């Protein structure tokens with residue numbers, strides 16, 4: 001034992017060196033193993049992510065698939081919410097792709113898809129904002145707002161439509177594009193579907209164009225044809241109905257007019273909005289018959305109210321298809337005559353986008369309405385496509401009806417106020433009456449009155465209601481929506497303030 005102690009003390013330094021050397025080797029070996037394992041783990045993670053990336057990618061074009069796009073879209077929508085911007089989803093379908101596949105074979109079809117995918121992803125600077133949804137359909141999103149859709153469509157058409165080489169063939173393809181803009185055209189989970197519906201509506205009308213989503217498209221094709229079948233019978237089965245929404249004089253707060261709005265009481269679906277079935281009726285040639293019924297029914301109702309002592313003008317909405325039909329004004333005057341109504345008591349509301357058409361048919365309809373003394377109103381004025389002052393003057397309307405979209409913004413947006421101010425000034429210079437629609441709050445009402453609007457219409461005063469309810473309401477028996485509101489006098493000796 002003493003020998004061992006002596007040996008240790010004599011060789012302490014050497015032994016210490018040996019032990020620490022062994023320890024270092026062990027540590028180094030452990031470290032290496034640990035590093036090796038870490039490298040392996042990170043390689044595994046990379047492989048996993050590559051694999052899931054591959055699973056989320058389309059094997060033909062390398063573009064991401066729908067799920068990955070939806071995730072990115074959710075992030076973009078959250079960012080847009082935070083900074084008050086818009087997000088535009090574009091849905092592209094190649095026109096006649098099946099015919100190309102049939103004519104030239106799948107290899108040519110595949111080459112076309114690869115080339116288009118590479119053009120789109122190149123343009124979007126390689127961000128995963130473009131996906132292939134299968135077949136010949138692509139979806140992308142960007143931060144273009146509603147104002148830039150035409151320009152965006154032009155850019156996409158040019159990208160896709162430029163000549164391309166596929167298997168030694170020189171080809172060109174057309175594309176149908178549908179847009180849905182967040183937040184106006186739906187919540188995030190519906191955006192891609194809505195843009196798809198818009199794309200399909202372009203295909204139905206021959207393709208090679210673009211359209212923005214419209215709620216009327218929100219009916220799938222089976223539903224669409226069922227609805228159309230039912231709509232063909234709706235008139236004869238007495239399922240159509242008119243409800244009436246008053247227009248109020250901005251200063252006296254008296255009822256000056258009631259606008260007739262169509263409702264379809266569907267036996268299974270309940271009440272169907274005119275925003276769904278009027279465009280359907282327009283596309284399938286039913287709107288003239290429906291429009292003629294609206295005019296006849298509104299005139300009958302107006303005469304009945306007049307008999308009962310309720311004096312106000314009645315307004316009907318006129319579709320562009322109706323306006324363009326040759327006998328429209330004659331039929332209208334017939335209805336008025338049958339019910340003993342003077343023409344100036346009927347307002348024809350025609351939307352601005354129809355009024356600016358400026359075709360011989362619409363010009364002559366406006367001229368005939370003017371000659372007949374009908375009261376013409378330009379509806380949804382300022383909604384987008386703005387008619388020139390000179391054009392409006394030529395059409396000779398009596399009234400401009402400011403679009404509800406402008407009214408909605410008027411309280412908080414100086415540009416919206418500036419537009420309304422300009423519309424009122426323009427109307428003054430043409431001696432036109434100005435009505436603001438969609439008035440929902442007292443603050444909006446106050447701004448509109450201060451800007452000089454003559455009449456107001458909106459939920460603040462009254463919602464559209466059946467004729468008998470309106471009669472009660474206007475005579476003071478019904479529920480008034482606003483405490484300041486004074487209904488028109490239900491008294492034959494007090495004429496409503498008609499100008």
Ligand code: C2E
Pocket residue numbers: 245260261262273274275278291294316317318319349379380404437438439440457458459460464
């Ligand atoms: P429009 O002529 O511009 O009618 C105004 C629409 O706004 C109506 O919707 C009305 O109910 C709604 N509205 C009224 N006040 C307010 C408000 O304060 N806030 C909001 N958010 N909305 C308000 P409705 O009845 O669904 O009609 C929609 C459109 O359908 C009409 O727009 C018109 O273009 C069309 N339409 C309705 N009836 C007929 C018709 O008989 N013939 C034709 N061709 N089109 C019609």
Ligand code: MG
Pocket residue numbers: 259317349379
């Ligand atoms: Mg209207």
Ligand code: MG
Pocket residue numbers: 379380401403404437
């Ligand atoms: Mg309107």
